[in-house]
Amino acid sequence: MKERIYMSINRIKQFYLFATDKVKKEDIDFTKKYLDKNEINIFNSLSNADKKHSIRVAYDVFKICRKENKDLDITHRLVKVALLHDVGKGLCKLNIIDRSLLVILDSLSNGKIKKFSNIKKIDIYYNHAEKAYNILKNNGYDDNFLNLIKNHHSRNINIDDELRILMFCDDKN
Template sequence: MSLYRIKQFYRSMVAKIEDKDVDFLKNHLKTYELLLFNQLPIYEQKHCINVARDVELTCTRKKIQSLFLIKVALLHDIGKIYSTMNPIDKAIMVILSKITNGKIRMYSKFKNVNMYYNHGEIGCKLLKQYGYDDRFLFLIKNHHNNNIIDDIELNILKECDDKN
């Protein structure tokens, strides 16, 4: 655990959506996507916005088309709309995962453990109902999968998610 995690916890505790965030969302999400997005807790919304802004910067720097990946970044944690975790619960999950080297994953029958480890899969299933293409769903599902290393878009998403 590092200073980064303390900063992340603090940011989640004071998170708020500003007018510039609302404008950013309206520029990148359709109405039905905004309705889904707004079901996330505020701290998760702000996290996704921060990830999407970093994706935009990274893509610009690497001269990669970014609109598709920005939308993925905004919706990458959409599976968490079913979560009841607050920032303190999430911090506890991070700590438990760290001290057990991920072995807590075997307790996925508990809602918070399941959400922490499987929100990508949950989000993928949710978005599949809306007709997203396979590539979009792949990125949502695998944004925490460290076994896939040869995918530029996935690597950008994971890098930006990890920073936020």
């Protein structure tokens, strides 16, 4: 019961942030520290709300990596993953109403609306991680990097420390 209340409060927070939070100059500067020109082009395919979400995830990943004394290379890589983890959403923009309805329908149907993945917005909602993986797989990333992107919503796999950090920060934001 407590977890359900937390999830509901978190969804309200996410709705509010989606509607109000804006990408600022310092956010753009932050992304430029971690993404190259090609990656910035890919990142820019996202809606402003999805960019800001990814930036918030990346900020939190950075804080956790610092707190846990992660190696600088690992920190840099995980921040890059956080910035790029949702680029599959750039293939079909979901506005605040689309997203809200999909979250509600997903909850009410216990995920059964996934069978309607032939509808583009439902497909993106459920499969954006796989789509992000496909967008990034021919850009020279190693398997671990790509698997973090592909599995950032997977709950039924072996979750290593890096995926744990990414999932926690993504769920929080």
